[in-house]
Amino acid sequence: MTTSTISSKCLCGQITVSISQTEFNKTDSIGLCYCKTCRQIGGCLASYNLYILEKDVKIEGQPKIYEDKNTDSGTIIQRAFCSNCGSSIYGKNPKSVGPIALKLGMFDELPKPGMALYCKRRPDWVKPIDDIDEH
Ligand SMILES: [Zn+2]
Numbered sequence: 001m002t003t004s005t006i007s008s009k010c011l012c013g014q015i016t017v018s019i020s021q022t023e024f025n026k027t028d029s030i031g032l033c034y035c036k037t038c039r040q041i042g043g044c045l046a047s048y049n050l051y052i053l054e055k056d057v058k059i060e061g062q063p064k065i066y067e068d069k070n071t072d073s074g075t076i077i078q079r080a081f082c083s084n085c086g087s088s089i090y091g092k093n094p095k096s097v098g099p100i101a102l103k104l105g106m107f108d109e110l111p112k113p114g115m116a117l118y119c120k121r122r123p124d125w126v127k128p129i130d131d132i133d134e135h
């Protein structure tokens, strides 16, 4: 079976991220997160992530890792970003074998998310997305 691959780069092009088209289309694994941390690291309203196993992501180039100890759960999260342009690449719990949060905003195509997290932190002037699981 051949699967097509979809790739993108950080803003400066130093880091390339590639995943299969199949993973990219998994709506249920795509989420917006309105938590304070996500807003802070992105300078944005919400983060836009694909939750995907690390083995299914190919990263070329060396992101810089910030060890975030100030998380809600108390778990240390590694926040990977380009040391040159500052683009967020992913977030990862190094103690977990579960999925990492790959930042989807760098891709040309922007698939619809299947869930929204920390919706209580969403400002009331932002409309909820139709047909999406809210947490
Ligand atoms: Zn860069």
Ligand SMILES: [Zn+2]
Residues within 6 Å of the ligand: 033, 034, 035, 036, 037, 038, 039, 047, 118
């Ligand atoms: Zn968040």
